[in-house]
Amino acid sequence: MRWSGRKALVRGPRGRRPPGGPYDDGVSLYRDEGVVLRTQKLGEADRIITLLTRRTGKVRGVAKGVRRTKSRFGARLEPFSHVDLQLHGGRSLDVITQVETLHPYGGAIVADYPRYTAGTAMLETADRLTVGEKEPALRQFLLLVGGLRTLAEGGHEARLVLDAFFLRSLAVAGYAPALAECARCGAEAARAFAIVAGGVVCGACRPPGAAVPAAETIALMIALLRGDWAAADASEPRHRTECSGLVAAYLQWHLEHGIRSLRHVEREWPGAPEARAPGAFPWSGRSHDAGPGAAGGRPGDAEPAPDPHVFRT
Amino acid sequence: MYEGVVQNLIDELGLLPGVGPKSAQRIAFHLLAADPADVKRLAHALLEVKEKVRFCRVCGNVAAEEECRICRDQRRDPQVICVVEEPKDVVAIERTREFRGRYHVLGGAISPIDGVGPDDLKIRELMVRLADGQVTELILATDPNLEGEATATYLARLVKPLGLKVTRLASGLPVGGDLEYADEVTLGRAFEGRRLLDV
CATH class of the missing domain: 2.40.50.140 (Nucleic acid-binding proteins)
Structure with a gap:
C-alpha cells in the first residue's frame, strides 16, 4: 500500500x-x-x-x-x-x-404516522439540546432511549410521550418548569403560567401576558414530568392540547430556536376533533403551536423532578 | 487562481453536485481543449433543457410537453398508479419492464426534521387523480428508508376510506447476494414478505 x-x-x-x-x-x-x-x-x-x-x-x-x-x-x-x-x-x-x-425502534415508530412525527420532534430536540459535539450527555441519552422505547411500544398516546420527553429533557438541562408553587415567591396558590417566570406564578407575581391554563392542565404537566402515566392517560383531550401548547412554547423559548418538526406533529387521539393548521388539507390535521399568552422572558427556578432520565411506563 | 472567465467557469462547475474544486478544474480545462462545436452543443443542450423541460401536469414527472410520454401513452393501464418520490425513480422502474401502469411523482418524502410535511408534496394532486374512481390499485414505491416508509404509511392511511387496493413494494434480500451478509433489518423484512412457492 x-x-x-x-x-x-x-x-x-x-x-x-x-x-x-x-x-x-x-x-x-x-x-x-x-x-x-x-x-x-x-x-x-x-x-x-x-x-x-x-x-x-x-x-x-x-x-x-x-x-x-x-x-x-x-x-x-x-x-x-x-x-x-x-x-x-x-x-x-x-x-x-x-x-x-x-x-x-424505527420500524414500530414509522408504522404509525402520529408516532413518527412525535419521534422526529424528539430526535430534533435531543439534537438541539446537546449543542457541543463529543461532550458526554448520559442523562439525555438515557432519556431519549427510554422515550423512543415508550413510543415504539405504543402503550400511550404519541403526543403525551412527546410532551413527557420535552418536560424531562428540560429538567435534565436544568430548565424544569415550577409547577407546584409560584416560580417567583414560592406561594402555593399559583394559577397562571408564565414562561418569563419559569412556570406557574401567583396573582401578585403574575407578569403581563401570562396564560391561565386549567388546573387539570397543570396536573397533567406534573404527571408527565413525574412519569405518572395512569393520571396522564386519564386526562381529557382539551387539557392535552393546552398542555402541548404550553410545553412547546416553554421548550422553544429555552432553546432560543424553533423545532421544525413540531409544525408537523399530528395531534390525534380517539374521539377528539383534529386540530387543523389554517389552510391545511382536510386529511392532514396538525399543529403544535404555543398556547395563548405563552410569551418569552427569562428562565425560572427548576422544579425538582424525580429521576427525569428514567422514562417509566 | 486563473484568468477571470476560466475561474468563473471553474466556480460554476464546482456548484454542481458531486463536483469538487479539482474535478471542476479538470472539466474546465477539458472544455477549453475541446472542439468549439462540441462545447456549443453542450451549451445548447443546457439551455434547451431549462427552456423546454417542465413537469407533467398529471403525474409530476419531467416532460417535454404538457403531459409526459407515459401519461400520453394510451396502452398504459390507467387503473394502476405507482407512487414514487422522484422522476429518476420512474426511470428505475421503467428499466424493469415489469410495470405497465401509470405513475405519480410526489417530489420528495415526508421528513419533519427537514421541515417537509405532506402539504409540501404532490399529495393533493394524487387525491384529485384518485377521486374519479377509475384507479383500482395504488402501488407505494417510495424509498425503503425511514422517510419513504413514513410517507407510505401516511398515504395508505389517507386513501383507506376510498377502498382502493394499496400495495407496497417488497423489500428484502438483493439478488446475487449471500444470506449471511444481510443485515438483520433487511433479513427481517425478507421474512415478513416471504411468499408461497407453489410448484
Whole structure:
C-alpha cells in the first residue's frame, strides 16, 4: 500500500493524542452505543450520521457507501435506531466502520404516522439540546432511549410521550418548569403560567401576558414530568392540547430556536376533533403551536423532578 | 487562481453536485481543449433543457410537453398508479419492464426534521387523480428508508376510506447476494414478505 503523508497527518503520532478523550488509549478506533438522530446525504453514496452516544455525547460520523443497496449496514443507520458502533476518529468527521443493531425502534415508530412525527420532534430536540459535539450527555441519552422505547411500544398516546420527553429533557438541562408553587415567591396558590417566570406564578407575581391554563392542565404537566402515566392517560383531550401548547412554547423559548418538526406533529387521539393548521388539507390535521399568552422572558427556578432520565411506563 | 472567465467557469462547475474544486478544474480545462462545436452543443443542450423541460401536469414527472410520454401513452393501464418520490425513480422502474401502469411523482418524502410535511408534496394532486374512481390499485414505491416508509404509511392511511387496493413494494434480500451478509433489518423484512412457492 502506498504511504499517504496526508493520512499520517490526520491521524497524528500516538504521542500527540489528547489525553482523556476517546482516543487516550493511543488508538483512533473507539466503540460506543448511540441513537441515530439524523442523516444527511454526502457525495455519491455516503451519509453523514448524527448520533447521540452513551459515552461520547453527540457524534457526527461518515458512513461510507450506505446508500448503495449492497451496503452491509445502511439499514442499521436509519433515524431512531439504537446501535452499537465502532468509529474511527477523523479530523472533522469520524468514520463509522462497524454497526450492530441493539433496538430497531424505527420500524414500530414509522408504522404509525402520529408516532413518527412525535419521534422526529424528539430526535430534533435531543439534537438541539446537546449543542457541543463529543461532550458526554448520559442523562439525555438515557432519556431519549427510554422515550423512543415508550413510543415504539405504543402503550400511550404519541403526543403525551412527546410532551413527557420535552418536560424531562428540560429538567435534565436544568430548565424544569415550577409547577407546584409560584416560580417567583414560592406561594402555593399559583394559577397562571408564565414562561418569563419559569412556570406557574401567583396573582401578585403574575407578569403581563401570562396564560391561565386549567388546573387539570397543570396536573397533567406534573404527571408527565413525574412519569405518572395512569393520571396522564386519564386526562381529557382539551387539557392535552393546552398542555402541548404550553410545553412547546416553554421548550422553544429555552432553546432560543424553533423545532421544525413540531409544525408537523399530528395531534390525534380517539374521539377528539383534529386540530387543523389554517389552510391545511382536510386529511392532514396538525399543529403544535404555543398556547395563548405563552410569551418569552427569562428562565425560572427548576422544579425538582424525580429521576427525569428514567422514562417509566 | 486563473484568468477571470476560466475561474468563473471553474466556480460554476464546482456548484454542481458531486463536483469538487479539482474535478471542476479538470472539466474546465477539458472544455477549453475541446472542439468549439462540441462545447456549443453542450451549451445548447443546457439551455434547451431549462427552456423546454417542465413537469407533467398529471403525474409530476419531467416532460417535454404538457403531459409526459407515459401519461400520453394510451396502452398504459390507467387503473394502476405507482407512487414514487422522484422522476429518476420512474426511470428505475421503467428499466424493469415489469410495470405497465401509470405513475405519480410526489417530489420528495415526508421528513419533519427537514421541515417537509405532506402539504409540501404532490399529495393533493394524487387525491384529485384518485377521486374519479377509475384507479383500482395504488402501488407505494417510495424509498425503503425511514422517510419513504413514513410517507407510505401516511398515504395508505389517507386513501383507506376510498377502498382502493394499496400495495407496497417488497423489500428484502438483493439478488446475487449471500444470506449471511444481510443485515438483520433487511433479513427481517425478507421474512415478513416471504411468499408461497407453489410448484
